[in-house]
Amino acid sequence: MILVFLGPPGAGKGTQAKKLAEEKGFVHISTGDLLREAVQKGTPLGRKAKEYMDRGELVPDELIIALIEEVFPQHGKVIFDGFPRTVAQAKALDEMLQKRGLKVEYVFLFDVPDEVVIERLSGRRIDPKTGKVYHIKYNPPPPGVEVIQREDDKPEVIKKRLEVYRKQTAPLIEYYERKNILKKLDATKPIDEVYKEILEVIGNGN
Numbered sequence: 001m002i003l004v005f006l007g008p009p010g011a012g013k014g015t016q017a018k019k020l021a022e023e024k025g026f027v028h029i030s031t032g033d034l035l036r037e038a039v040q041k042g043t044p045l046g047r048k049a050k051e052y053m054d055r056g057e058l059v060p061d062e063l064i065i066a067l068i069e070e071v072f073p074q075h076g077k078v079i080f081d082g083f084p085r086t087v088a089q090a091k092a093l094d095e096m097l098q099k100r101g102l103k104v105e106y107v108f109l110f111d112v113p114d115e116v117v118i119e120r121l122s123g124r125r126i127d128p129k130t131g132k133v134y135h136i137k138y139n140p141p142p143p144g145v146e147v148i149q150r151e152d153d154k155p156e157v158i159k160k161r162l163e164v165y166r167k168q169t170a171p172l173i174e175y176y177e178r179k180n181i182l183k184k185l186d187a188t189k190p191i192d193e194v195y196k197e198i199l200e201v202i203g204n205g206n
Contacts, residue, residue, distance in 0.1 A: 001026075001202065002102055003079045004093075006172060007110030008165045009158070010121040011187045012194065016110075017081045019195055027073045031083040034067050035059060054151055056160035058085055058168060065092050076102045086168050087175050106201055107176040110187035110194075114162055122155045 003026070005013040014030060021028040035053065038046030045067060049059045064083060072078070076097075084090040097103050123136045125147035134141040141147045151157060176182040183201050185194055 001077055001106075002097060002104045003202065004084070004104050004107040004176075005079060005081045005110065006107055006169065006176070007187060008112060008114070008117050008169075009152075009161050010117040010124075011110035011112045012191065013081045013110050015191055016108075016195055016198060017079045019191075020079060020198070026077050026079045027075075028079050028081060029068065029071060029083070030081040031059075031064055031067065031085075032081075034071060035064075038067070056152055056157040056164065058164055061086065061089050061092065064089065065096075068093070069096065072096070072100075076100065080104075084172065085165075087171050090172055090175055104176075104179075104181060107182045108198060108201075109173060109182055109184045111184055112187040116188055117162060118155060118158050121153045121158050124153050125149055 003020075005017055007013055014028075014032075017026070017028040017030065020026045035046070035049045039050045039053070040046070045063055049063060052059045064085075068080075068083060080093070084093050093104070119137075120135070123138070125134045125136060125141060126132070126149075127134070127141065127145055127147050129146075134145075134147055152161065173182065185197055187194060189197075
């Protein structure tokens with residue numbers, strides 16, 4: 001089963017994908033995580049990607065697709081989180097899956113207002129030693145833990161990311177609606193409620 005999680009940054013896609021990976025055995029492919037890893041390692045792809053990410057812009061399709069093909073698992077039980085971001089990427093993903101005799105079965109749209117995204121992301125802090133994520137309001141770091149704010153979590157960059165999302169990703173909603181596989185979720189609800197709604201759609205996810 002192939003799922004796509006669609007929605008603005010900070011909508012909770014990663015949280016739900018990790019939960020499904022742990023409990024239902026899905027492979028969670030987050031292009032954000034893959035790109036950050038490539039940036040951290042200083043790979044040629046990572047160095048190219050960093051220039052775009054620092055400006056709050058989308059990384060070009062050909063870089064992303066090369067990365068996805070590299071990590072795609074043998075068995076087809078996958079959640080794509082943060083990919084595809086454009087209709088061109090969606091078509092490239094469809095082609096890639098078709099070659100493997102697979103297809104996207106459900107696309108979940110995580111619907112959340114901009115002001116909620118800005119509050120969630122601008123309050124996010126990372127422990128650079130462990131990679132653990134905190135939030136200054138909802139999940140503050142323990143005393144003595146040094147945390148940093150990612151460049152792309154600063155309010156002015158978040159606003160730019162949301163603009164880019166609306167412009168380039170919104171057409172995907174129409175693309176998947178036409179295929180009749182789009183399911184809309186109210187991503188302002190508690191984590192467990194959103195998770196329950198996803199399970200109701202996919203069953204056991206086999």
